[in-house]
Amino acid sequence: MERSILFYLGVILLIGLLFGRLAKRFYLPNVTGYLVAGLLIGPSVLGLIPATALTGMEAFGEVALGFIAFLVGSDCKLSYLKKLGKTPLIITLCESLGAVALVLAALLIAGYPADCAVMLAAIAAATAPISIIMVARQYRASGPFTDTLLAVVALDDAVALVAFGIASAATTLLHDGIGSSPREVGMAMVGPVIELAGALFIGIGLGMAFSVPLRFFKGRESRLILTCSFILLGVALADLLGLSALLMLLCMGAALANLQQDAAAIPRIADSIAPPVFLLFFVISGAKMQLSLLPSVGLIGILYLVMRALGKTLGSALGAKLTHSPVSVQKYLGPALLPQAGVAVGLSLLAAQQLPQHGAAIHTVVLCSTLLCDIVGPAVAKYALRKAGELPTGSDRL
Structure with a gap:
């Protein structure tokens, strides 16, 4: 590793810490401070x-990302999921389909090509679970709204992968017409589903292996070393197989939580090294944001951003109403689902490969949505x- 990388990592930790403290002065989440810090010191602004x-x-x-996903999965006990019932799944389907439907309708009405519209609509289903989860963890939020929110964002990216598989098949038909062979259509649809299933089963397998x-x-030190080793192995394996590290590590954490009787101690042990890991992730994410893309977004970007937010808000409200969820869930869940990164950016790259004629537009729109929503999203x-009444007294000082 070059010494310069170590130097820049040190700079990131120091500046991220300062901006996290500054964010607290304005009663904003640490995540917002980290992202703004990254944006300022990255190539788009100061170039540090x-x-x-x-x-x-x-x-x-x-x-x-794998570390955070593992910690999220380790909270997913079957007893906890049974308590929540079908509510998170129904809400997830409603808000995802709401975003897909409104983005697709708006882009088609505005006259954009059908294949481009279908791809962007499918990507609109994805949400960035990490920044949302980090806000809930920072402020120690608890209650039915928080439980529902965390369950929905955990399911969201799985739904987005399936939606993207269907969209890939649809664009194959739209692009090649009737000449598309059943094999081509099938491969376009099955690919993302295989990725989802692979991440699920391998993640569970890693969790079972971890429990041995x-x-x-x-001992605390031994278990911390084991946790780090399995997270590194999981991330490397996901990269080798071309699978989602986010989903694989989430499944590994969930499998471990349900197989190991004292698994609840693992997240507490891992929390000792969590703060610098989280800080690095979000500052680096902020530094990768490209402000130069904003002027090139145009009408398609505005429609995508507005319709996605509206679809998530209306869809989650409908799902919450259908499941007789508390009023707080019906009113405030949608706005909390604004952040979009991770899986969405990855899907935009796949879409650009499948539709090279629209690749630049699709990738730019998703990156700009990520830029705006990830800065504003944690505060929202x-x-x-x-508003849901689930922040403890004095939590603004955390």
């Missing part, structure tokens, strides 16, 4: 962290948690 250094830090970002050495290593999520 050059693009070449960011490329060298990609592995750190992947490991941090835990029976023999009871905090507002929703406050």
Whole structure:
């Protein structure tokens, strides 16, 4: 590893810490401070962290994402999911389909090509679970609204992958017409589903494997080392197989939580190294944002951004009403689902490969949506948690 990368990592930790403290002064989540810090020191503004250094830090970002996903999965006990029932699944389907339907309708009415509209509509279903989860963790939010929110964002990306598979098949038909062979259509549809299933089963397998050495290593230090080793192995395996590290590590954490009796101690042990990992992930994410893309978005970007937000809000309200969820869930869940990154950006790259004639437009729209929603989204999520009455007294100082 080049010494310069280590230097830049040190700079990121220091500046991220300062901006996290500054965010608290304005009663904003740490995540917002980290993202703004990254944006300012990245190539788009001050250029303190050059693009070449960011490329060298990609592995750190992947490991941090896997670490966060594992911690989220470790909270997914079957007893907890049974308590929530079908509510999160129904709400997830409603808000995802709401975003897909409104984005698709708006782009088609505005006269954009059908294949481009279908791809963007499918990507609109995805939500960035990490920033939302981090806000809830920072403020120690708890209650029915928080439980529903965390369950919905955990399911959201799985639904987005399935929607993208269907969209890929649809665009194959739209692009090639009747000449498309059943095999081509089938492969376009099945690919993302295979990715989803692969991440699910391999993640569960890793969780089962992880539970074995835990029976023999009871010490805090030993278990911390085991946790780090399995997270690194999971991220590397996901990269090798071309699967979603987010979903794989989430499934690994969930499998471990349900197989190991004292698994609840693992997240508490991992929390000791969590703060710098989270800080690195979000500052690096902010540094990758490209302000130069904003002027090129145009009407298609505005329609995508507005219709996606409207679809998520109306869809979640409908799903919450159908499941007789508390009023707080019906009113405030939608705005908390604004952030979009991770899976959405990855899907935009796949869409660009499948539709090279629209690739630049699709990727630019999704990146700009990520830029705007990830800066504003954490603050909106905090507002929703406050309005739902699930932020403890004095939490603004956390």
